[in-house]
Structure formats: structure tokens, C-alpha cells
Amino acid sequence: MALQPWRKGIVTRIENETYNTRRFWIQVPELESFDFAPGQFVTLDLPIHEKPAKRIRSYSIASWPDGTNVFELLIVLLEGGAGTTYLFNEVKEGSELTLRGPQGVFTLPDSIEKDLYFICTGTGIAPFRSMVHHIKRHNIPHQNIHLIFGTRTQKDLVYVSELKQLDTEMENFHFLPTLSREQWDGCCGYVHAIYENLVREKMNGNSEPPPANFYLCGWKAMIDEAKQRIQGLGYDRKAIHQELYG
Template sequence: MALQPWRKGIVTRITEETYNTRRYWIQIPELPSFDFTPGQFITFDLPIDEKPARRLRSYSIASWPDGTNTIELVIVLLEGGAGTTYLFNEIKEGAELTLRGPQGVFTLPQSIDTDLMLICTGTGIAPFRSMMHYIQEHQVSHKDIYLIFGTRTQKDLLYFDEIKELASSVEGFHYIPTLSREQWDGCCGYVHPIYEDIIKQKQNGSTELPLMNFMLCGWKVMIDEAKERIQRLGYTKKEIHQELYG
């Protein structure tokens, strides 16, 4: 795919999602429609360093293609992070940003002919939100889809009610949020035992692995451990796809 040119984006709306997470709506006025594939990202060139390579920050698109020229991003403030500190402190509604995109190949398979395990932490939920709305709106045929979203507490569960609603309306879509620092009526702990248990349940005593593809999005520690554990179960690297944050 040819690299897209740098364009002007205008921030049309900002909302506080959690104590350290914001949603940004960005319009690209020179395009009548910003076309992208769910799972792709955009890159900002931010005025935070003299060296061009140190100014670039990439964020997955949290919205889904709707025929407009506005996209949504969900961004967490990183302690000591120059990029997010600039976005949180300097960028207000009406501000202009320089961006390029869409980019990336972390996208749904052309045909979802195996079960799909979507595993994420934090703002890693963004591409999966985009994918699931796309599947719902276009009635994409699929097998079972599991979205395991790991975070610390209930207040960190981005898009919680919205994705619960998706799970109730999209057949075969299973939403499994899990909290590592708080007890509640849902799953507690880390994401890894959850997908391992699902696979064991699907095996139902058989030694044959269920056909499954894995998509991992989040911080490096989670992704590295997930890749190791999934391969230990018997899956190959070809069945594991990742989008690394940070």
C-alpha cells in the first residue's frame, strides 16, 4: 500500500473517558471520506522534538468506516510521555494536527472461517471496537469471536456498555472483560488463563486444537506472554497477529 501524504486534521471534539484517557474526534477536511480498514492506525507529526523521527506517534483508529471524514481515537496519558503530554496539555477542540494514514495490516482476515480470539489491554481495545462495529453493520459472516479485555478496575473499562450491547446483538460474539486489581461480578485476574480455559472447553477432552486465530493488541509484556503461552498450547506463529503499543 502506498504511503499516504501528510494531511491536516482538525480536532472537533474531546471527551474524558477515564481519569487518564481521552477520546479525540478528528476531521480531515481535504477528504470527503476518510477510508480505512478496521484495525488500521494513523500517525501524528507532533511538534515535540527537532528530529522528525522523534515527533511521530501512532494511534489505532477506534471508530469504524462510516463514509465521513471524521475518525475517533482513544488515547491514554503516559507518565513522562512527550507525545501524550502534548496532546493532553496543548490540544483543544478546534486545534490542528498533522497526520498521515491510514496505515497498518492488523486487520480482520478476508474470511473469518475459524474462531477468532481478540486479546487486549488498555487502549488496545480501539481496533477491536472498530472491527466489531464493522462486523455488525456489514453482517460479516464469522465463527465464534471472543474479546478478552484486561484492565485494572471497572473505571478503566473503555466502551464497556457499548461493547456489552454489541455482544448481545452480534451472534457468536463473546465479550469477556477481566479486572486485575478489583473484585467484581465478572472475571478477575489476567487475560491468559481465560483464553486457555476457552480452548480447553472447546477441546472437550480431545487432543485436537480448535481452529483459531489470535489477535493481540496492547502492551509488550502482555503480548510477549500471550505469544509464548499460545504457542505452548500448540498453535503456530502464523495464527498469531499483533499490534504493539509502547
């Protein structure tokens, strides 16, 4: 795909999702429709440094293609982070942003013939929200989809009511939020035990793991550990797709 030009974006809406996470809706006025594949990201050129390379920040698109020229980003405020500090403190509704996109190959397969495991932490849920809504909206045939979302506590959960609703409405979609530092009525612990248990249940004592693709989005430590564990279950490296944050 050819590299997209830099364009002007207008922030049309901002909402707090949690105590440290915000949703930003951005319109691209020069386009009638901002077309992208679920899972792709946009790059922002923020006025935070003289050197261009230190101004660039990339964020996965949290919304899904809907034929409009508006898309949504989900952004967490990072302590000491120049980019997110600017976005939280300086950007208001009506603010202009310089952006490029869509970009990226972290996208759905052309045909969903295997189980999908979407494994994420924090705002790494953004591309998976896009993918799941896209699948539902277009009635795309699919096998089991397990969205395993890890956060520390309930106050860190994002899109939780919406995704729980999808879990009830969408056949073969399973939303599994898990908390690592708080007991609650859902899954507890880290994401790794969740997908390992699901795979082992399906193996049912067999040596070969069932056909599946694994999509990982989040911090490097989580992704590195997941890649080792998934291959330890017997999967080939080609079954693993990743989008690294930070």
C-alpha cells in the first residue's frame, strides 16, 4: 500500500472512558470517507519537539469502517509521555491535528476459517474492537473468536459494557476480561492462562493443537511472553500476529 499523505484532522468529540483514558473522534474534512481495514493505525505529527522523528505517535483505530470521514482513537495518558500529555492537556474539540494513515498490516485474514484469539492489554483492545464490530456489521462467517482483555483493576476496563453486549448478541464471540490485581466476578490473573486453558480444553488430550490464529496487541513484555507460550502449545510462529505498543 502506498504511503498516505499527511492530512488535516479536526477533533470533533472527546470523552473520558476511564480516569486516565480518553476517546477522541477525528474528522478528515478533505475526504468523503476515511477508508481503512480494521486493525490499522494512524500516525499523528504532534507539535511537541523540533525534530520530526520525536513528534510522531501512532495509535490503532478503535472504530470500524462506516463510510464516514470520522474515526475514533482510544488513548491512555502515560506518565511523563510528551505525546499523550499534549493530547490530554492541549487538544480540545475543534483542535486541528496533522495525521497520516491508515497504515499497517495487523488485519483480519481474507477468510476466517480458524478460531481467532485476540489477546490484549490496556488500550491494545482498540484494533480488536474495530475487528469485532466489522465482523458483526457485515455478517462475516467466522469460527470462535475469543477476545481476552487484561487490565489491572475494574477501573481500568474500557468498552466493557459494549463488548459484553456483543458477547450476548454475536454467535461464537466470547469476551473474556481478566483482572491481574483485583478479585471480581470475572476472570482473574494474567491473559496467558486464559488462552492456554481454552486451547488445552479443545485439544482434549490430543498432541496437535486445534487450528487457530493469535493476534497480540499491547506492551512488549506481554507479547514476548505470549509468543513463547503459544509456540509452547504447538503452534507455528506463522499463526501469531502482533502489534506492539510502546
